[in-house]
Amino acid sequence: MLAKAKWQNVSWRNGTKGRLEARFAAVRVRTADGPPQRIKDMGQQHLPGDEAWLIGEHRTSGEKKYYLANLSAKTDLRTLAATIKARWICEQAHQQLKEELGLDHFEGRSWQGLHRHALMTMIAYAFLQHRRLAAAGPKKKNQRAPTSADPASRAPRHHPRTHRSTTAAAVPVLQKMDLQRAAA
DSSP: OOTTSOOEEEEEEEETTEEEEEEEEEEEEEOSOSOEEEOTTSOEEEOOOSEEEEEEEEOTTSOEEEEEEOOOTTOOHHHHHHHHHHHHHHHHHHHHHHHHHOGGGOOOSOHHHHHHHHHHHHHHHHHHHHHHHHHHTTOOTTOOOOOOOSOTTSOOOOOOOOOOOTTTTTSOOOOOOOHHHHHO
8 A cells, every 4th residue: 555655755853863764655544443243254354444544664774664543634744753753762661661660570460459560660760750850950962971080090989878868958857856855
């Protein structure tokens, strides 16, 4: 179906190595996901469902990818490409949720338990992202801290760690209470 379509070079955003672009084409199709019907002796067959976009992507590496999207019929090709490529960010977040926060470590047997585990993992992820962004401040994207100018032969200085919170300035320090005096 996409062989007759008009293929266009589409750039969806700037990446770390310049503009990200590929060749895209899109046509409106009806997928066979409608209500099931028994058609003579062929068993259950699905009738055509709602219209969707069939989108093809040809990358400069020669790789070809195809997608279905249920966006509006008025959506332009650049918006379709940008929406498809935005999925990468979601996949990266899901990978971090599994690797860093243990989203995939749930061993319970109930949907309610799984949903609670997923919710707590996502709350922790949102909190950590907030902390990362606050620590980065309004810096330019991909800007890294300068490396140390100390010679490699010098042993690093280790300072004893204090157990102060990293948000000490934002959270007031609680006053210590004398438990004996409080009990009296």
